[in-house]
Amino acid sequence: MPTIAPEHSLLLVIDFQARLMPAIHDAETALRNAGRLLEAARMLDVPCLVTEQNPEGLGPTVEQLTIGAAPVVHKQFFAACGEEGFTDRIPASAQVIVTGCEAHVCVLQTVLGLLDAGRQVHVVRDAIGSRKPESKETALRRMEKHGAEIVTTEMVVFEWLKTAEHPRFREVAALIR
Secondary structure (H helix, E strand, O other): OOOOOHHHEEEEEEOOEOOOHHHOOOHHHHHHHHHHHHHHHHHOOOOEEEEEEOHHHHOOEOHHHOOOOOOEEEEOOOOHHHOOOOHHHOOOOOEEEEEEEOHHHHHHHHHHHHHHOOOEEEEEEEEEEOOOHHHHHHHHHHHHHOOOEEEOHHHHHHHHHOOOOOOOHHHHHOOOO
16 A cells, blocks of 8 residues: 555654653654654554663653653664564554654664564654764665655655545644644
8 A cells, every 4th residue: 555544554653762862863853743743643543652772771752752642662672573572563454654763773673673574664754863864864775775665744644634624634734834
């Protein structure tokens, strides 16, 4: 399915953690867009899943992204798929929308694991981050080479809405402005 459908989507938010974010290049943009996606997902009943890498060391998910009650998976593996039962939480037919940090470590390894498990993956380029821009860009190229679709926050939100006649169009579209 080439378009992103809300009824088939799962938003995966990877490791936006308190002690990590100060080191991320253009962290404000990634956080703002991840927040927009979380809020749109909440409004449109798209399920969400959040991961935290070694939360004792890197702290919890940043407060601005604790929208709603998304389940949190604590992990030690950089690839969330390495954690027992993680992949089972993502339906085989899901379109996984991925945001997170760091693009070239946990995001990359999780995306490659999801692709290997046969999941359809969409990486939101303006909602991921790394300490260095070149690490993010290299990770994006690698993920795309292996089958991930590279998208933007606006692409996801408007594909979820499908039409300007959606009953929540104005409310959801306002998140983008």
